Amino acid sequence: AAGVIQSPRHLIKEKRETATLKCYPIPRHDTVYWYQQGPGQDPQFLISFYEKMQSDKGSIPDRFSAQQFSDYHSELNMSSLELGDSALYFCASSLEGVGQYFGPGTRLTVT
Amino acid sequence: AQKITQTQPGMFVQEKEAVTLDCTYDTSDPSYGLFWYKQPSSGEMIFLIYQGSYDQQNATEGRYSLNFQKARKSANLVISASQLGDSAMYFCAMREGDAGGTSYGKLTFGQGTILTVHP
Numbered sequence: 320a321a322g323v324i325q326s327p328r329h330l331i332k333e334k335r336e337t338a339t340l341k342c343y344p345i346p347r348h349d350t351v352y353w354y355q356q357g358p359g360q361d362p363q364f365l366i367s368f369y370e371k372m373q374s375d376k377g378s379i380p381d382r383f384s385a386q387q388f389s390d391y392h393s394e395l396n397m398s399s400l401e402l403g404d405s406a407l408y409f410c411a412s413s414l415e416g417v418g419q420y421f422g423p424g425t426r427l428t429v430t
Numbered sequence: 431a432q433k434i435t436q437t438q439p440g441m442f443v444q445e446k447e448a449v450t451l452d453c454t455y456d457t458s459d460p461s462y463g464l465f466w467y468k469q470p471s472s473g474e475m476i477f478l479i480y481q482g483s484y485d486q487q488n489a490t491e492g493r494y495s496l497n498f499q500k501a502r503k504s505a506n507l508v509i510s511a512s513q514l515g516d517s518a519m520y521f522c523a524m525r526e527g528d529a530g531g532t533s534y535g536k537l538t539f540g541q542g543t544i545l546t547v548h549p
Contacts, residue, residue, distance in 0.1 A: 364537065367534070375534075407473055416532030418480065421467070421474065
């Protein structure tokens with residue numbers, strides 16, 4: 320069965336640079352969620368989209384923005400990167416609110 | 431405010447034995463869902479099992495079962511016949527607003543429990 324696809328899987332950036340993370344949800348899934356998992360921590364909700372509209376917002380810094388496109392893929396844009404942004408970023412998707420299926424994550428390292 | 435607590439930072443179990451991972455939660459919403467995820471060292475989050483707050487029976491998925499005690503607000507994961515491949519971090523998570531098993535809400539996670547299975 321098709322799963323959530325995230326790219327890139329690994330990303331290394333320097334402080335103050337920008338990064339774009341991409342998420343391709345499971346086909347026909349209508350909702351996308353973004354989570355951030357710092358080292359040794361539990362995942363924290365950032366933002367979600369339902370049918371291409373922002374549906375909820377968590378502890379997402381103002382330096383971050385996200386959107387969902389007409390083909391339902393989503394992108395998380397991160398600017399002015401800080402060392403503390405180093406984390407595993409997950410995208411998850413669901414269909415009609417049933418379950419949340421996670422992608423493999425993007426490991427971002429800021430140096 | 432919702433809250434998930436996993437009080438066991440680490441657990442050890444012998445291969446082929448059963449193990450219970452604890453999870454307690456706190457919410458004022460009568461409609462909620464409880465999830466368990468497995469995170470191996472490779473990092474991916476693997477969905478294991480789901481229990482809705484109105485479900486009368488405990489959820490089961492193969493070797494995984496959820497011991498749901500609503501009055502005590504606990505949702506413990508039971509893994510039967512542990513295998514070496516079960517060694518991983520396990521997260522309990524809650525989602526508010528679940529109605530009939532569906533919600534567009536976010537997940538709130540506990541701190542996780544690292545399970546180590548010994549041969």
